[in-house]
Amino acid sequence: MNKRTILLVDDEPHVIRVLRLMLEREGYEVASANDGAEALEKMHARRPDVMVSDIQMAGMDGRELCRTARERYPDERFPIFVMTSMTASSEREWVRDLPDVDFLEKPLSPRQLIVRLATHFANAATQQENTHAA
């Protein structure tokens, strides 16, 4: 079985460094990008199973990256987790018409991310089994 791939997008190298260390320890394959453009390149090379992205980045920011990803690959709705410190609901309006985009609170706890990812993949597995059974 192929390893699940997580694409990390953040302009803060330390964040990527920590998350990579911890996710790799959990058995995920980790790809990383410094900004939106690089993320799209990586995405083009290989579609991730989940993308984790920061919002505030120079150049193409998190929002644009999410929209572009959904436009470019409409049939492959890999979940996207957006890391944000903006807690106001008005700051989260923009994801309303983007399917499968969710938020991760900053400061981010890597362990929390690992739990979220595990839950997601478990749910996906049950769903797949259900569809198979049906």
Place this chain on the structure above:
Amino acid sequence: MKNNRIGLILVGSMLAVIALVVTLLLQRQQTEHAEQVRAQGLGMVRSLAALPVPVLVPGKGVPGVLDSILAYRDNPDFAYAAVSLDNGRNLAEVVSAGTIVPPSAPLALTGFAERAIPSSQNGRAIREFHGPLASADEKMQVRIGYFEPRTPFNMKDLPFYALIALAMFLLVPLIYVVIKREMAPLAALGEQLRTAAAGQTVPAMVPDADADVRGLAHKLNRYLDQASARIRELEQESVASMASGRLLEYGSNKMQAVLQCLPDGLLVLDPAGEVTFATGKIEPLLGVPVTEVLSQPVEAWCRDPELRAMLARFRSAGLDARSQMTIEFNPARVPDKRLWATAQALTGHAMAYGTLVVLRDATREHLARQAGNDFVAHVAHELKSPLNVIGMYGEMLADDDVDAAVRVEAINVIQDEVERMTSLVNNLLNVSKLEMGSMRPERHRVKLDDLLRDAWQQARSRAESRGIRLDLQVARDLAAVSVDKDLLRIALNNLLNNAIKYNQAGGSVVLAAEEGDADVVIAVRDSGIGMTPEDREHVTEKFFRVRESGSEQRGGHGLGLYLTNQIVELHHGRLTIDSELGHGSVFSIHLKKMPALVEGGQVL
């Protein structure tokens, strides 16, 4: 002269009256005389006619009654007396000397009559009375003639006339003099009035004259006094009203000037919503010139829905007159501005007479508010990022099965991030002090080599931990400068930190100081990543950060160079930047040299 003419007219009319009186007198005398003659004549004729003929016509040589009755009558007017036949023959006659008896005229049917005989060549005009003789058989008549009065002027009246004339003659000048005398005060009065009219002052007049004129003069004087008092009063009133008019005008002008000088735009609308007053400031604020606004309804010039809505609310009677309302909006014609519009109903005597609108440019406040918000957001982000990293590494360290190498890395990163946050907080405090104006450089005469050596020492360990060589090249006997040591230290630290931060392992940083002709140059030269000319332009702006392309995060926060530049400017120096992308940068602080010795200068 008028008075003289009046005098002449008086004299003339006086003479005319005298002449008239004399004429009437003479006429009356004449008529009386004629009546007298008629009575006498007729009486005489009647009495003679009653006498028998022989008595009237005696024989020759015998004196007749006629002679005896009439011959000696002492009447100067008597002309003749005759007894005549109808055929004209005179039977007897008595004639005054020098007179010829005129031929008789046939008797009239009435009998006694009179007739006038015009004067002939040798005689005077005669009035004849005649009548028939009662006793005569033949037609005989008695005739008595009287001279008509020759002239009405009687010589014996001459003294009388002369007397009257003399009296008149004496009277006329007297009257004239009297009149003249009576007129004199009036003339004086007139003259005084004339001079008074010419000059502005009205002299008090006490003419030397009789009671009437004096009374008149008094009344006139009183009237003039009153009039002049009234005139003075009016003049004072007019001066006062002119003064108050000027004051009002001045006040109004002043008020207008004040209103025009206000930074706020003012509009006054009448109850119908038309603009009755507007200051010139509305043009830069709303983008409409005053001329297009005056006497126009709001709809004609206002394109801002918010302002229109507010003014419409004020126009409608529903709103409480005392209420005030403020809105904030971007004017449609000047979209980069932000305005506050405050409307206030103008009321007085329990009725509304319009609306006052004050327009204030709130762009700066708006921008400041926005900048404040941006600043807070930015700082929060800048503080959250290292916290985020510290939290993550912390969480990782909590795991038991972490490699020793990763553990060291984590500790290093945490230390770095703490340093970054500390530097950010310090710089924030300094920037805040600087911007509040409370950062006043306390300048002293400072020997630069000590200061630079200190800074070099402090930065060296950090440089070495990153594999960067930090050198110090300071010329000996560097001239003293007048600086605030603490502030210059902050600037130097920021430059050195940047030089280390934006460098790579194996690179170098040189802290150097050289002396120029007029200034001392402190340079921080690095072999780091450098920057584009475009970035160099903006690198001293607040919160500007060079976009980093490499995978390594340098941890800048966009305040260090801003602060450095501000500090250098506080010292009246300048910061120059020389940089080439990929080849490093040189940041130079140029400070003015101090004169060799300044009195009171303190060398630290």
